[in-house]
Amino acid sequence: MTGTPVQAPTGAWTTGTLVEIDRTDRLVRLRLDVADRVDHLPGQHYVLRLRADDDYTASRSYSVASDPADSLLELMVECLPGGEVSGFLHDEAREGDVFEVRGPIGGWFTWTGDVPIVCVGGGTGVVPFVAMLRHARRIGAERLIRVCAVGRTRAELPYADELLAAGAFVALTRENLDGRVSAPPYLDELEPLVAGAERAYVCGSVGFASYATRLLGEVGVRADSIRVEQFGATA
Structure with a gap:
């Protein structure tokens, strides 16, 4: 039985304030306080968008690592060679930065603890x-x-x-x-x-x-x- 996608929650564009950040050579873990956050299901993802002073934007999708009950949204990003968004997040992002985010997104890849x-x-x-x-x-x-x-x-x-x-x-x-x-x-x-x-x-x-x-x-x-x-x- 393949099952059908659950009625997963969906969030609109809002902002996320970076509360915690941890870096390794290739990875950066971000914990964000999301305004008007919609609780996600495990398996959903968010879009994070960077906006420059001239209004140029770049965005990428990242899976959510945090449990839905966590008060903060946790993302793990791999810094890719030439990665416009991942490079900035890894090298430049600082606690207190505010990003545009949209989510949660997706219903097919979710799991609620209902089946093995x-x-x-x-x-x-x-x-x-x-x-x-x-x-x-x-x-x-x-x-x-x-x-x-x-x-x-x-x-x-x-x-x-x-x-x-x-x-x-x-x-x-x-x-x-x-x-x-x-x-x-x-x-x-x-x-x-x-x-x-x-x-x-x-x-x-x-x-x-x-x-x-x-x-x-x-x-x-x-x-x-x-x-x-x-x-x-x-x-």
């Missing part, structure tokens, strides 16, 4: 699954969600420590982790994660999404039960 699911995310594609894990922990539905997170290194994988603490299976492709040799997830590692799942979620780059969808099919997950959210042009 498996999630496969690559890189910043794990962000919506962090929101789902936080939501599951708050409502006592941890048994209904299993996560496979794939990254190059532990330092480059967003929320790596939180994912591991929550019981997610983490596969690193460029360094070993706790005795596991660096490699993408193997079929026998994914099989126990999909057992009993009624729905699967995949999030990552175009290349990763194609790979993960194929992998899920190889372990017996029906194509009509897989929901995919992808970004970027390449793997």
Whole structure:
């Protein structure tokens, strides 16, 4: 059963004030106080828009990492080479800055804790699954969600420590982790994660999404039960 999109909330353009910011070499975590905020569902995203003095604008969409009950909206942004928005957020953004934001957006990729699911995310594609894990922990539905997170290194994988603490299976492709040799997830590692799942979620780059969808099919997950959210042009 694929299910139908829930009646997800939708928010209009408003402003978000940057309350907290944390940076690493490649990532920046933003926590925003959103005016007239509409509570989101895990799996939804926001558009963040920058506006220059000459009224030139640039905007990008980012998945929400925070639980709906969090008083602040949390986004995790990867700084991409030449990224107009991500570069500014990583290098220039400061606490107190005010941004134009619109959200929450999207209904198909959401999860409310109603059915058992498996999630496969690559890189910043794990962000919506962090929101789902936080939501599951708050409502006592941890048994209904299993996560496979794939990254190059532990330092480059967003929320790596939180994912591991929550019981997610983490596969690193460029360094070993706790005795596991660096490699993408193997079929026998994914099989126990999909057992009993009624729905699967995949999030990552175009290349990763194609790979993960194929992998899920190889372990017996029906194509009509897989929901995919992808970004970027390449793997």
